Amino acid sequence: MPTLIRCVLFFAWVALPAGESGAQAPATQGAAAIQRSVDGFLHAQTTGLPGTVRYTVGAIDPRVALPACPSLESFLPPGARLWGATTVGVRCNGSTPWTIYVTAEISVTGNYLVTTRTLAPGQPLTPADFAPQTGDLTQLPAGVLTSAEQAIGKIPTAALAPGQPLRQDLLRAPLVVQQGQSVKLLSSGNGFKVSAEGRALNNAQDGQITQVRTLSGQTVSGVARAGGTVDITF
Numbered sequence: 001m002p003t004l005i006r007c008v009l010f011f012a013w014v015a016l017p018a019g020e021s022g023a024q025a026p027a028t029q030g031a032a033a034i035q036r037s038v039d040g041f042l043h044a045q046t047t048g049l050p051g052t053v054r055y056t057v058g059a060i061d062p063r064v065a066l067p068a069c070p071s072l073e074s075f076l077p078p079g080a081r082l083w084g085a086t087t088v089g090v091r092c093n094g095s096t097p098w099t100i101y102v103t104a105e106i107s108v109t110g111n112y113l114v115t116t117r118t119l120a121p122g123q124p125l126t127p128a129d130f131a132p133q134t135g136d137l138t139q140l141p142a143g144v145l146t147s148a149e150q151a152i153g154k155i156p157t158a159a160l161a162p163g164q165p166l167r168q169d170l171l172r173a174p175l176v177v178q179q180g181q182s183v184k185l186l187s188s189g190n191g192f193k194v195s196a197e198g199r200a201l202n203n204a205q206d207g208q209i210t211q212v213r214t215l216s217g218q219t220v221s222g223v224a225r226a227g228g229t230v231d232i233t234f
Contacts, residue, residue, distance in 0.1 A: 027068040029092070031060040034072065038088045038102050041074035045082050050146060051110025051137060057088075058103035067096040082106055084138035108137045112165055113145045119160040124174060125151050130166055143168035173205040177224040183212055185222065187232045198230070 038057045046053045069092035076082065077089045083106060091099040111132040119129055130151055137144065145151050145166040154171035177183055177200045185196040197215055204210035204224035212230055213219050222230035 029066040029068050031062070031064075034060055034090050034100065034102065037072040037074045037090050038104060041088060042082070042104060042106070045076070046106060046108075049082070049108050051108045053106065053108050055104055055106040058105075060100070060102060064100065066092070066098050066100065067094075069094045069096075069098070077101065083108070106138060109134065110137050111146060112137060112140060113148070113151055115160050115162055115164045115166065117162050119156050121156050121158050123156065125154050125156070125171070127152065133165075140165055141167055175203050176206045176226045177202075177204045177210050177228060177230065179203050181228060183210075184229045185212060185214065185220070185232055186229055189233070200224075200230075 035057050042055050042057070046055065071093045073091050073093055075089045075091065077087055080087050086104050086106060087101050088104055089099055089101050091097065111134055113130045114133045116129060116131050119125070127148060130148075137146070145168065150168075151166055151171070153174055155174055156170060157172055158170065160166075160170065179200055179202050181200045183198055183200050185198050187194050187196070198212035198220070201211040201213055201219070206224060206226055208224050209221055210224045210230055211219055211221050220232055222232040224230055
């Protein structure tokens with residue numbers, strides 16, 4: 001009888017499916033959960049972008065086998081941005097930490113400004129010089145203008161062709177103080193406010209620092225403001 005029992009046990013053991021004869025193989029992390037983590041991250045992070053936002057999450061290589069993780073955290077790697085083709089990292093904060101990177105594509109459909117005619121350099125922009133156009137902002141050059149307030153009064157630094165997208169690097173703000181101009185110095189402090197006259201020593205846009213020579217010959221620095229005034233704060 002003992003021999004018969006041993007034979008039965010032997011055949012029962014060899015009949016067990018693979019993996020059931022000993023310790024089970026460790027569970028692996030499902031790709032769907034990783035993609036859901038990336039999807040939730042992109043939904044939260046792109047909510048404040050202008051225009052209509054759409055994004056797709058790239059596929060994960062099925063050959064990648066990662067230990068199952070109870071806590072997934074998505075993040076934006078250094079140098080990546082939520083714009084156009086990008087990469088999102090997903091890391092495991094469990095007992096067996098790991099990190100994987102998933103590709104994604106983000107598109108933002110919105111209005112941007114294009115020139116309506118040939119614009120000469122040095123001529124301040126008016127509303128007739130540009131018009132809105134709709135497209136994928138992520139496919140346009142960096143710094144494209146999206147509202148009229150960003151363009152009106154700005155000055156092209158070079159000639160612009162009709163239909164050209166307006167960009168920040170193609171424009172400059174108008175000068176509010178010009179070299180040699182007579183300016184008013186406004187000084188303020190704790191409990192006092194005085195003004196004086198002077199002459200600007202350099203050109204400056206609104207908010208830029210300019211140097212001024214006072215009537216007494218002293219040179220001071222202040223912040224250029226519209227109307228030919230310079231703020232000096234003590």
